[in-house]
Amino acid sequence: MSITPKQILEVSDLARIKIEREEVDLLTDKIREIISFVDKLKGTDTNEIEPLFNPLDAVQTLRADEITEIDESTKFLSIAPSVENNLFLVPKVID
């Protein structure tokens, strides 16, 4: 099934990326081309093959449950675009 402009708009909504109206058709064509390129994977039988999420099949290493980090919030707040009372500032969410 070929990807449609409507689907592209839905996906862009999910990804929080705005697409201008005049770009939709061209972008749909481009993404359709890429999706049909990756569609060739469908021809390969992968029954009984486990997915490989980590290339070395490694398992997550866990460290001891000890606090090792120091509070560096001031440093991190200093590079934020907008801050108030040591909090990140965003437009009003609740009226």
Next chain:
Amino acid sequence: MMEIHSQSIAQLRDGLRRKEFSSEEVTRAFLKRIKSLDHLYNAFITIDEKEALAAAAIADQKIASGRNEVLTGIPIAHKDIFCTQGMKTSCGSKMLANFVPPYNATVISKFNDSGAIILGKTNMDEFAMGGSTETSFYGACFNPWNTKKVPGGSSGGSAAAIAALLAPGATGTDTGGSIRQPSSFCGITGLKPTYGRISRFGMIAFASSLDQGGPMAKTAEDCALLMNVMSGIDPKDSTSANKEKEDFSANLSQKLDGLKIGVTLKDCSANLDRDYQICLERALTQLEKLGAELIEISLPKNSLAVPTYYVIAPAEASSNLSRFDGVRYGYRCDNPENLLDLYTRSRSEGFGDEVKRRILIGTYVLSAGYYDQYYTKAQRIRRLIRNEYLSCLRDVDMIMGPTTAGPAFDIGSKSNDSISMYLEDTYTVGANLAGLPAISIPIGVINECPVGMQLIGRDFDESTLLNVAHQFQVATDWHLQSSVERDYA
């Protein structure tokens, strides 16, 4: 004495130890070249001359008092994807044009501890998404061998800086070939280590199960020196591998007698430029002369590697890049009307076209109804690809093939053709999907543009790759050929 800027890292290290020159002289020599020549290549995004010279002064004091570390006093350029405390880290994007990290990537801390000087931050495709360094917000980077050609990407700035002798060595990252392809296009040596060999902490994430930092330099000997500094387990990266610290320089001199090299040229011959095939065959003859046994092998599943990669990489990228929302750091749109508008406009204005396209593809293949069809399917095929490599690597010590389809292509020639650009990764993505180490080294020059060969090794066997690459470079001089003398004699 050879000019400072022409020397390898090993030569600079020896010269500094013998006090033939100071770190300040070395650092000034490279800074001077960057200032006078980088307008031709656009290899650097950020230079901090004052900091570099201050670090060089400290290095000179250390050398004077005999407190040298491995790289004391040697300037190294870093891909602008590694966070550098107090120094802008843009990842080639408008999104991070104002981002000055409050911490260092582990790789940067390791270089600092080794005494190296940060020469500057190099140009790259935006968020490492590209194979030409044309998608950088800071303008395209140009190949020093021919400025009408791309330097490759995404670590194009690092490769161009080394080829133009603006830096003796650099860091790069490789998600689908981003160290090896520009190394091939610029006539330098670049190693993508085994997944997990080098910490990814503070290395801005593109596709976390594929991303791997690595060294780029003129020679394999220098790459080994850089590997000694960069590698090692890091508690801050839970995917970094728990391996004993290795000395990658220790085995460089070993002879190649009895080494088995699998050759994949038959698989590739239909797509390869004839002149490039000749270079590859000549390199094979050389390897044979050095004592290696060549065994023809085939990797039929590799034809699935590029489409597999272009499902997994955008999927992981769409997740990783969701962090850029205009709230905590990076670009924020003006006068957002509400929270959704803040997210959407900050992302739409901050990301370039290729990044947006990949986020959209990634979001699509991860969305309900398509996840199994694309993402899980690609991860299953990834296992088939890795199994095929592992099966070959039971019979041979490494696999030799082309790094790219040919020499560097013209600037602009592929920017409107995504598939053609993606196919640039045909020979390199397999090693990323399988997690295997792979190196590209120069093996010839076609129409005044260099080409490389790729050697893919067993898990965590970078040492043998560097050994073969070094022995090849002892016997040949392709790695010593340079674009620079011709232009600036």
